[in-house]
Amino acid sequence: MDDIVPVKTNTIVKPRPLQAASIPGLLGIFQNEWDALMLSNFALEQQLHTARQELSHALYQHDAACRVIARLKKERDDARALLAQAERQIPASVAGAAPAAVVSNGKRVIEDEIGPDGKKIRPGINPVMIDELTECNAMLSAQRKKRQVPPTLAPIDALERYTQISSHPLHKTNKPGILSMDIHPSKDIVATGGIDTNAVIFDRSSGQILCTLAGHSKKITTLKFIPRDQLFVTGSADKTVRIWQENENGNYNCVHTLKDHTDEVEAVTVHVTQKYFVSASKDNSWCFYDISTGSCLTQVGDASGQEGYTSASFHPDGLILGTGTTDAVVKIWDVKAQSNVAKFEGHVGPVTAMSFSENGYFLATAAHDGVKLWDLRKLRNFRTFSPYDLDTPTNTVEFDFSGNYLAIGGSDIRVYQVANVKAEWNLIKTLPDLSGTGKVTSVKFGVDAKYIAIGSMDRNLRIFGLPGDDQMEESNTAAE
Numbered sequence: 001m002d003d004i005v006p007v008k009t010n011t012i013v014k015p016r017p018l019q020a021a022s023i024p025g026l027l028g029i030f031q032n033e034w035d036a037l038m039l040s041n042f043a044l045e046q047q048l049h050t051a052r053q054e055l056s057h058a059l060y061q062h063d064a065a066c067r068v069i070a071r072l073k074k075e076r077d078d079a080r081a082l083l084a085q086a087e088r089q090i091p092a093s094v095a096g097a098a099p100a101a102v103v104s105n106g107k108r109v110i111e112d113e114i115g116p117d118g119k120k121i122r123p124g125i126n127p128v129m130i131d132e133l134t135e136c137n138a139m140l141s142a143q144r145k146k147r148q149v150p151p152t153l154a155p156i157d158a159l160e161r162y163t164q165i166s167s168h169p170l171h172k173t174n175k176p177g178i179l180s181m182d183i184h185p186s187k188d189i190v191a192t193g194g195i196d197t198n199a200v201i202f203d204r205s206s207g208q209i210l211c212t213l214a215g216h217s218k219k220i221t222t223l224k225f226i227p228r229d230q231l232f233v234t235g236s237a238d239k240t241v242r243i244w245q246e247n248e249n250g251n252y253n254c255v256h257t258l259k260d261h262t263d264e265v266e267a268v269t270v271h272v273t274q275k276y277f278v279s280a281s282k283d284n285s286w287c288f289y290d291i292s293t294g295s296c297l298t299q300v301g302d303a304s305g306q307e308g309y310t311s312a313s314f315h316p317d318g319l320i321l322g323t324g325t326t327d328a329v330v331k332i333w334d335v336k337a338q339s340n341v342a343k344f345e346g347h348v349g350p351v352t353a354m355s356f357s358e359n360g361y362f363l364a365t366a367a368h369d370g371v372k373l374w375d376l377r378k379l380r381n382f383r384t385f386s387p388y389d390l391d392t393p394t395n396t397v398e399f400d401f402s403g404n405y406l407a408i409g410g411s412d413i414r415v416y417q418v419a420n421v422k423a424e425w426n427l428i429k430t431l432p433d434l435s436g437t438g439k440v441t442s443v444k445f446g447v448d449a450k451y452i453a454i455g456s457m458d459r460n461l462r463i464f465g466l467p468g469d470d471q472m473e474e475s476n477t478a479a480e
Contacts, residue, residue: 120260122298125288129276129297130336136273137317144316144360153402154449159415159428162452162464167434170209171459172196178455180222181442185401190444190453191232192461193220199234201252202461204451211251215242222267226291228274233291235265241279243294256294260287267312269321280323282308288335300338310350311365316358320376322365324351330365330374342379346372353396357418358403366397371408375421382421387414392438400445409440413454413464431464 019025170192171178177195184191188205199213199220218237225232230246239261244252263283270277276297280286285301286309311324314335321333330344330351349368356363363374370386371394388394388410396409399418406416406425413431433440435456442455451465 120299122296125297125336125338132273132275133271133318133335137319140272140317141360144358147358149402149404150448152448153404156417156428158466159405159449161466162415162429162431163467164431164434164462165451165465165467166207166463168202168207168461168463169459170194170200170202170461171198173459176459177219177441177457178459178461179219179441181444181453181455181461182224183444183446183453184225184227185447186227188447189225190461191223191225192442192455193223193234194459195219197236199223199232201232204446204453204463213244213252213254215254215257216240218264221265224268224270224277226270226274226277229291231291233268233270233277235268235279237264239263239265239281239283241265241268241289243291258287258289258294258296260296260299261285263308266308266310267323269312269314271314272316272318278312278314278321280309280312282310282326284308286312286321286323286333288338298338300333310352311354313354313356315356315376316360322354322356322363324354324365324367326350328367330354330363332376344372344374344379344381346381349393352393353398355397355399355406357399358401362399362403362418364397364399364406366394366408368393370394371397373425383425385414385416385425395440396442398443398445400449401447402449405445405449407443407445407452409443409454411438411440413440413443413452415452434462435460 017025019028171194175194175196178192179195180193182191183189188203189210190202190204191199192202193199197214197216197218197220200209201211201213202208203210213232213234216234216236216238220234220236222235223233232244232246232252233241234244235241239259241258241261242254243256243258245255246252258279261279261281261283263281265279265281267280268277275291277289277291278286279289283301284307285299287296287299289296307325307327307329309323310326313322314320315322319335321335323331323333325331328345328347328349328351330347331340332342332344333339334341344365347365347367347369351365351367353366354363361376363376365372365374370384370388372381373383373385374380375382385408387408392411394408394410396407398407399405400407404418405428406418408414408416412433414427415429415431416425417428419425431452431454433454433456435458437457439457440454441457444453446453446465451463454462454464456462
């Protein structure tokens, strides 16, 4: 290392490439750069051509879509013009009992005359209708005395083993709560009305939603099937009642929107002839409607108090109407005369539900303090059920179609065996409220009490029955 001597030199400059040292070499470099630039320019022109083709195709598609939309609008306007012309040409005789009602797009525009007291003049229940109601009452009363318990009715030991066999989320998650329910008398179809303003038609055997009825602007408080003409009635807190007609596709179209009430509609009940129904509202009135025309034949407002109606039900024979009020009073009406013939007092809080037994003698009513049973022959209360504490109201009560079972709903569901006035009504089964809300709002017995449908303040419809029955029904449906 001592022999090595450091050498100090200047910085070496990198020489030019050999081809740049001459003019021919520089021309070659420029030629290569020119070729690269031309290739890049060619690729850009190809991309521009492709973009122009895609834009032209999109413009053609847009033009075709505009033409289709214009054609559809023209067809729609032509259809509306034909519909308006057809409505003008309908004979006046078709209107019948409702000459002042004009139906258009599912809404009824009422042109009732106004009386001197400022109220609308109603046509009333004419003598022909009264004769029809009386004849129907006499026929049903005679049949009821000969009626036997159907052999296919579910026995008590079967009800004791009932448990939840299915749960179906039918309503919206952001607005849960089933407020009303009905079961089709001849089909295995359940309808529910919810806080989400929708009514849902549900096929229990297949587990599928058949149709969702949207049209109300507020919660649906009550609904009923009318099997005679494949009709369906809903009442809502938006103060309206809607009549829906089933079409060939299984969907329902609104054919009448009834705006005779001035406050929330709390109950609808269908007459046994399936030609008439009654709606009851918190505006302290009930309306008697002709289903075929959607016309209000009479509106009865009780001037004795300011309480509104919270429940209503026809007697199975059709000449008696029961209503429950916010003042804890149960009122019995003569439908022919539209007069209040009896009052039952003793409840605490609004009468939230009522149900007539098919035997024609018993009426069950539910309120905050529980359920009371009334004997319509002697017009007295003969039994009271108080299954819950003072802070838990009883929301629903229901007799099954045979009149042998009674269901009560509050924080759970309790099923009782129906006895007579003097005998004890035994508790058969207590079904838990599996929704976790602690508030059962509706309960219905299926055909022959083979199952019980429950609605609560969540979005699910729950079916209780014998374990294994749902699999048997599914296999039978598949075999058919």
